[in-house]
Amino acid sequence: MTHISHRAQSMQASPIRKLIPLATAARKRGVTVYPLNIGQPDIPTPEPVLDAIRGFDQKVLAYSPSPGEEYLLDAFSGYYKKNRIQLEPSEIIVTTGGSEAIFFAFLAICDPGDEVIVFEPFYTNYNGMAFQTNITLKAVRTYAEDGFQLPSVEAISKAITPKTKGILICNPNNPTGTVYPRAKLEELATLAKSRNLYILSDEVYREFTYDGLEHTSIMHIPGVESHAILVDSISKRYSACGARIGVIASKNREVMAVCLKFAQARLSSPTVEQWAAKAGVLMDPGYFKPILAEYQRRRDAVMEGFSKIPGVVCKVPTGAFYVIAKLPIDDGEAFAKWLLTDFSYKGNTVLVAPAAGFYVTPGLGKNEIRISYVLEVGKLRTAMEALAEGVKAFQAHEKTTKAAVKAAAANAALPVGSLR
């Protein structure tokens, strides 16, 4: 028997992706499955990005410089300045997706056994990166009831130990859709400075805020510069998830110096996709206007759908394209599976992500699901209709199952009891 490492064995499979085989099976049975599990936008990748790919004219598809192509670092610097974030090209390293930026950040600030505070529910892939770097994510809970807002400074402070090296936020938030107000970020910055912690700020959904809300970056808060590490990606911004182009950026030179060593260890990020990314990053911000309007309509369609399910707890999210809803059922994971294996309504069903996988504290989020609203409004309405019917049917299913379990237990107990 060959040996598999403990860290590999104990790593969680992706809660977002693990139900895909069941969805495939459902489709084979002729059921239309609406995929609401994954943050893969259906918005076409902007033409300038696709044009850049098609116009790639280098004769040798060579390594890029490890910190990224100079033209792309310049483009990012310009983009950030437009967003009132003062970052020079030398303060930016191109990463292979936002995932690698998180990985670099964990490696830069943590030794094995060190801790980073996160707010659960949180983006599940942080877990994967934490396992790979042997660090511990210490979760402070947020609640559906108040729209998953950041906890109080007191609650966060309680989670700080001598091993804590940073606090990781995602703003706008995946998986909750929450946008953190400036005042909260200022509190967090003050805490980080006073306890000498880093703030890792994942802002890949920066542009995706609704109802006219303005996004505040951690980089907008004065005085936190040497403590702030920005994690970013073009994946969602330009519907280019497959490009695997992200960014790690900081005004802390020591952080950037070690990140450069990590970047050299993996040689470079993909070359064609950096060329394509530049075209996206240089686009006029006006590009986002119709897209945001479209996502806002989608969010509204999802919320309208939830409003028709009695007992759902779900504040209107104001950013990203996710929402976590607490459902009037017992087991979200069983529900998500059952939707694919045993249910359809008018030939339709939905693929959702059980939210328990976004929590690390066992038992939390058990009756919650995450939805990505990355389909057009018409499809979302049909999907939400199926979901509502699904909840009703699953409530009945859970009731019957419980009654059957109770009866079986009673039957089983009877002879045992009578023997005593």
Added chain:
Amino acid sequence: MTHISHRAQSMQASPIRKLIPLATAARKRGVTVYPLNIGQPDIPTPEPVLDAIRGFDQKVLAYSPSPGEEYLLDAFSGYYKKNRIQLEPSEIIVTTGGSEAIFFAFLAICDPGDEVIVFEPFYTNYNGMAFQTNITLKAVRTYAEDGFQLPSVEAISKAITPKTKGILICNPNNPTGTVYPRAKLEELATLAKSRNLYILSDEVYREFTYDGLEHTSIMHIPGVESHAILVDSISKRYSACGARIGVIASKNREVMAVCLKFAQARLSSPTVEQWAAKAGVLMDPGYFKPILAEYQRRRDAVMEGFSKIPGVVCKVPTGAFYVIAKLPIDDGEAFAKWLLTDFSYKGNTVLVAPAAGFYVTPGLGKNEIRISYVLEVGKLRTAMEALAEGVKAFQAHEKTTKAAVKAAAANAALPVGSLR
């Protein structure tokens, strides 16, 4: 003062890339610098690969499946079978470069503190991946004098401890150009089975063997299947280093199952470049014939150059496009820097990689350099001529410096001694 992790601080900067700023400075002074430091082939990327990029016609640049695009896994499986390596698509995962394949392999088999045996000098980026995964590379030495052949089973066995989980080979070898004969691989396989260790076999230079030599893959050795993990990449094979498309493959299902979790944690490899990679992987193997002939001419030009430098120890390498030479000087790193800062011959100089960075044992490889022969023959001849003159001049420089140091020490010692 913010905190930087110990692992990040202790990580080595790339010995291949760290002299690049000095080369840039030399070029600014008007010196022609021949880059022999990096394995970036100058061979044009094959037209089918570039055509695929230019023909990319998806509307949404979406995430690929985490284990890789099905069409690419199929293509790789067919390619391996042509190379008498029986690997089904389900036994292959596409990685973001060979670097990521190494990273996955280390994570899959090692917990922090575990050991993998390597043969020094070895590809320096293994070090980076070892640091990032907190494992120890235990080096068994190989020697310029016998062309860096694999050590005896006895020598390897001595390095095995209870923490050893695998043996990592690179065949054909970067940085030495050595190709391991089948008999040696069989010995290694027997050892791995008897001690229950994995063999991680990096075969990214599979096609690059010269003098009619045939390459033996670890996957060709019967009975070692569950112990063998193949690391591969299209970077060198199709002059597509910038694509960042590699492979990890094994017939060990448990290994592949945990690698899938790692693949999910970083979501996917780049999409456009997978599409391009397919075109390369499907090419007729006849493609390599003229390219190999070209590399063989280059190798010969390099060896001819070395033959003109008295005191050089360097067996003719038979694979990849690297060679390590032991030079009649004291300090290869000082030499490599000095070539860029203080030397030129007919307006030319060379950028080489000091070989000490390819050893982990302190003091080894100090008078060795690695050369990549990735330039055309004419340029290589000019470069080797400059190198030969450089060695001569540096020998004189070292002699003068030593004499000066000795004189200074004698002068300094005099008054101190007279006071005592």
